[in-house]
Amino acid sequence: MSPSILDFIGNTPLIESRVLNTNPNVRLLFKLEGHNPGGSVKDRAAYNMIKRGLERGTFTKDSHLIEATSGNTGIALALIAGIYGLNIELVMPENSTVERVQTMRAYGAKVTLTPADRGIEGARDYAEEKVKSEGFVMINQFANEDNWQAHYQSTGPEIWRDTEGQVTHFVSAMGTTGTIMGTSTYLKEQDKNIQIVGVQPKEGAKIPGIRKWPEEYLPKIFDATKVDQVLEVTQEEAELMAGRLAKEEGIFSGVSSGGAATAALRLANTLQSGTIVSIVCDRGDRYLSSGLFK
16 A cells, blocks of 8 residues: 555654764764654654544544644644645634645644743633534643654654664753653663753743743643753744754754754763754744744
8 A cells, every 4th residue: 555644654764963973972863753744743743642532433534623723733733634624724823824824724734823922821721612612632742642642653663773872862952841751761762861952042041832821821741850951042043043953053943943943953062972963843834934044
């Protein structure tokens, strides 16, 4: 049987920094999640959440699904829901880039935009209200165990395999925290000494895909004991690094990937030796209208 597009989720490239990393005793590897069919790491979680939800009967093809998203998860859900013939509404702040909105609509999803000043929290509140008042079924990436388990089943094993068990540090931006939770769980099972480094924005920074959540919105899947260290980055650092990744390494990515790379390079400069894997979570083409690369 010929493969479907879903068969090409995962097994993304792992490439070594040749320019940005200047510590000869440390390997810095970038995992290029933009090579997933939907263009981001969120394809993994979206596929697992939809597939397992259908298998368990959490929802059916007659259900009206809804999810709040800052972009990448929404694109992934739109893609996979379309393949499964599901009805889905995606809710985003109105200041989301036009590329994201149009991509979701191209895959067949309904997109609802909420006030920008309420951020993703406002989009989450809107989705919650639709569940309560109109019987929608929320995917709920922030509390859905299938989110982090997707990375336990795929991202972690791929990193372990492709570094031949030599990985010493894993660096990831923290948004829904599914990527870091699942990958940490797997890697720690292989070697408890592997250091897991989460990346958050400094106070005042607004970096799509990286969040420091208010307590009431903290993802329920997050377990702080699975993160050994948290590094903070500024918005300017993340944006400048996204540009440098493109110009100097040929890696076209978004601003959250720039934030993770900033933290990974900062870490590399402190180590005597090691192998760092940093997640490049998406592609830069969905940020063009934002002015990121001007």
